Amino acid sequence: xxxxxxxxxxxxxxxxxxxxxxxxxxxxxxxxxxxxxxxVVMALGQADLTGTAGGxxxxxxxxxxxxxxxxxxxxxxxxYAVGYLGHRQERSNRVFCTCLLSFLGLMSLVSWSHHLGLxxxxxxxxxxxxxxxIYFNRTxxxxxxxxxxxxxxxxxxxxxxxxxxxLAYSSLHxxxxxxxxxxxxxxxxxxxxxxxxxxAFVLLLVGYGTKMGLAPxxxxxxxxxxxxxxxxxxxxxxxxxSCAFLAFLRVYHxxxxxxxxxxxxxLLLFMGLxxxxxxxxxxxxxxxxxxxxxYSSVEHMGxxxxxxxxxxPALYGTLLHVVTNGLTKGVxxxxxxxxxxxxxxKSTDLVRGAIRRLPLSGTLFxxxxxxITGSPxxxxxxxxFAILNGAFDAGRFLVAGLFxxxxxxxxxxxxxxxxxxxxxxxxxAVRNTPYHDGWLTAAPIVILMAMVLLLGLYIPGPLTAxxxxxxxxxxxxx
Amino acid sequence: xxxxxxxxLMVVLAINLFALGTSRILALIRxxxxxxxxxxILPLLVHQHLNAAAAVVVLLTIALKGFAIPAxxxxxxxxxxxxxxxxxxVGFLPxxxxxxxxxxxxxxxxGQLPLAxxxxxxxxVPTSIATVLTxxxxxxxxxxxxxxxxxxxxxxxxxxxxxxxxxxxxxxVVEMGVLLDLFVGIFVICIITNHINRxxxxxxxxxxxxxxx
Numbered sequence: 001x002x003x004x005x006x007x008x009x010x011x012x013x014x015x016x017x018x019x020x021x022x023x024x025x026x027x028x029x030x031x032x033x034x035x036x037x038x039x040v041v042m043a044l045g046q047a048d049l050t051g052t053a054g055g056x057x058x059x060x061x062x063x064x065x066x067x068x069x070x071x072x073x074x075x076x077x078x079x080y081a082v083g084y085l086g087h088r089q090e091r092s093n094r095v096f097c098t099c100l101l102s103f104l105g106l107m108s109l110v111s112w113s114h115h116l117g118l119x120x121x122x123x124x125x126x127x128x129x130x131x132x133x134i135y136f137n138r139t140x141x142x143x144x145x146x147x148x149x150x151x152x153x154x155x156x157x158x159x160x161x162x163x164x165x166x167l168a169y170s171s172l173h174x175x176x177x178x179x180x181x182x183x184x185x186x187x188x189x190x191x192x193x194x195x196x197x198x199x200a201f202v203l204l205l206v207g208y209g210t211k212m213g214l215a216p217x218x219x220x221x222x223x224x225x226x227x228x229x230x231x232x233x234x235x236x237x238x239x240x241x242s243c244a245f246l247a248f249l250r251v252y253h254x255x256x257x258x259x260x261x262x263x264x265x266x267l268l269l270f271m272g273l274x275x276x277x278x279x280x281x282x283x284x285x286x287x288x289x290x291x292x293x294x295y296s297s298v299e300h301m302g303x304x305x306x307x308x309x310x311x312x313p314a315l316y317g318t319l320l321h322v323v324t325n326g327l328t329k330g331v332x333x334x335x336x337x338x339x340x341x342x343x344x345x346k347s348t349d350l351v352r353g354a355i356r357r358l359p360l361s362g363t364l365f366x367x368x369x370x371x372i373t374g375s376p377x378x379x380x381x382x383x384x385f386a387i388l389n390g391a392f393d394a395g396r397f398l399v400a401g402l403f404x405x406x407x408x409x410x411x412x413x414x415x416x417x418x419x420x421x422x423x424x425x426x427x428x429a430v431r432n433t434p435y436h437d438g439w440l441t442a443a444p445i446v447i448l449m450a451m452v453l454l455l456g457l458y459i460p461g462p463l464t465a466x467x468x469x470x471x472x473x474x475x476x477x478x
Numbered sequence: 479x480x481x482x483x484x485x486x487l488m489v490v491l492a493i494n495l496f497a498l499g500t501s502r503i504l505a506l507i508r509x510x511x512x513x514x515x516x517x518x519i520l521p522l523l524v525h526q527h528l529n530a531a532a533a534v535v536v537l538l539t540i541a542l543k544g545f546a547i548p549a550x551x552x553x554x555x556x557x558x559x560x561x562x563x564x565x566x567x568v569g570f571l572p573x574x575x576x577x578x579x580x581x582x583x584x585x586x587x588x589g590q591l592p593l594a595x596x597x598x599x600x601x602x603v604p605t606s607i608a609t610v611l612t613x614x615x616x617x618x619x620x621x622x623x624x625x626x627x628x629x630x631x632x633x634x635x636x637x638x639x640x641x642x643x644x645x646x647x648x649x650x651v652v653e654m655g656v657l658l659d660l661f662v663g664i665f666v667i668c669i670i671t672n673h674i675n676r677x678x679x680x681x682x683x684x685x686x687x688x689x690x691x
Contacts, residue, residue, distance in 0.1 A: 147623070154630055155617065162610065162637045168644050173594045178644060195591050 083440025156210025230337015314390025514543025
């Protein structure tokens with residue numbers, strides 16, 4: 001099963017590179033994504049966690065959540081991508097389709113890998129295959145964004161490798177058989193050499209934190225998200241960041257099992273609150289609504305770090321937040337992509353009255369904004385509330401207070417930009433632009449929004465079971 | 479064994495300082511290629527018993543770090559028709575001083591990290607950290623896109639040095655993956671640099687300033 005999930009998309013990527021027709025090629029995306037999602041559902045149905053490939057590939061509870069989330073998001077985005085690329089027939093989409101499909105395979109590898117070295121290779125390769133996606137528009141700005149993404153991302157990933165080495169050395173120094181196998185490290189976590197473990201944690205936090213986009217390593221994010229097509233933004237903000245979070249979660253798990261939660265939580269709380277604060281600062285007065293979404297992504301990665309920092313009682317909310325944030329980011333980036341297309345601009349100087357110009361996309365953008373800022377009755381409200389509750393349960397009143405204050409700041413900052421874009425009268429110049437919401441570019445957003453709403457009203461039983469499994473898995477002490 | 483190892487590591491440290499002090503990009507690429515080739519020999523000194531797999535890794539590393547990557551970069555340099563790094567953010571002499579301070583700091587920091595018995599007395603950890611810091615200085619204080627790529631290579635070299643502590647226990651697959659990723663990364667970066675070159679008619683990343691708050 002593991003090999004099917006990883007190799008099938010890679011195979012289809014090869015096929016996409018070989019298909020000559022620019023019009024037919026994008027259809028490989030939904031085809032592959034649908035088969036992939038079906039395989040994921042089958043894999044999740046199998047209860048046992050026994051691994052393949054000598055324990056290198058295991059689908060554990062956190063891996064299940066991320067795999068399901070990214071596969072679902074990718075499936076919906078793939079239909080949108082067909083519609084989007086239909087509007088962009090003037091440009092070859094060979095590299096675009098190939099890279100997207102390879103990303104799906106590599107993402108599966110990240111969620112299956114139970115060897116920190118293998119996981120690192122998978123994360124590094126996702127950096128490489130996602131870079132050409134940012135570059136799709138071939139403008140000067142997109143070159144600049146790609147360059148920053150590659151440089152900042154590669155440095156982050158290099159530090160993550162150094163951290164992985166430190167982690168391996170901590171087991172060597174403790175006189176154990178040195179290993180990067182996750183299960184071995186977890187089993188021997190309390191015996192690992194503490195100074196090396198501490199240093200490894202910092203390096204891995206910085207390394208994978210760069211990929212997640214935690215401040216102050218977030219500098220690539222607004223550029224990349226701002227210049228990439230909307231569908232790429234959705235896959236980055238919902239998929240790539242979730243994979244990086246999963247990688248970091250493994251490291252966090254080992255450190256907690258080693259009894260170092262006091263050390264890790266201080267760093268995580270700081271990083272989380274700092275990321276949220278930076279996001280608020282740059283969101284206020286932001287005129288570019290795609291960059292605003294990027295800062296929103298920085299904020300939500302901060303919330304995830306904060307949730308891990310609080311630990312114990314907030315873990316359930318944090319894991320749920322990975323799912324709700326991923327899906328809501330899909331709604332926001334895809335609808336923002338449509339608005340961008342209709343107006344030919346992503347600045348609120350020009351974009352006004354989006355609800356009149358694009359009734360469906362404009363409404364979904366507004367609803368997505370309400371959802372991501374934690375308004376009831378949407379999914380992120382439930383997960384953010386659970387994290388807040390966790391903070392109170394853990395007795396961290398100051399952290400909870402700051403968290404609420406920053407959420408309020410984000411609501412105000414983001415609200416100003418979003419309301420400017422959707423309200424009012426559209427300028428006469430854009431009334432007759434060719435773009436109108438079609439089935440392929442609107443239906444996936446509606447489905448995503450419905451899922452976000454569903455998660456706010458009722459969390460399906462199987463998902464609750466997966467979340468509880470993961471919390472139990474993370475709290476296992478050897 | 480430790481003596482020879484430390485002698486080579488001293489060479490690596492000296493190259494770090496030289497890389498920080500030179501303004502000619504061609505010389506910088508060559509010296510970093512030399513550093514990569516020197517590092518490639520390290521596994522032979524660290525390995526207690528030499529086997530075919532280790533020999534393959536050594537040859538591959540020399541081929542990649544010593545020849546293939548520098549060749550790509552020198553081509554990109556020729557295409558761009560630039561010779562020198564002009565006006566770095568931090569001057570060349572201050573960079574050397576910064577590098578020397580970084581090396582001193584690495585020695586102090588490495589003292590805090592306990593070493594396993596079989597590695598005591600080796601300079602692997604301080605060299606690794608000092609080289610990573612050198613890479614950072616190059617990446618952050620230089621403006622030419624190519625110099626930044628060289629900085630990234632130095633950073634990777636530092637990580638490679640640390641890998642020597644683990645070479646006995648790391649499966650070969652992972653090492654190959656590391657090398658491959660490095661190669662592909664540089665390859666992609668060079669392609670992008672060429673586009674940067676075409677689009678901006680200069681490889682100066684200071685021109686990349688349209689995206690900011």
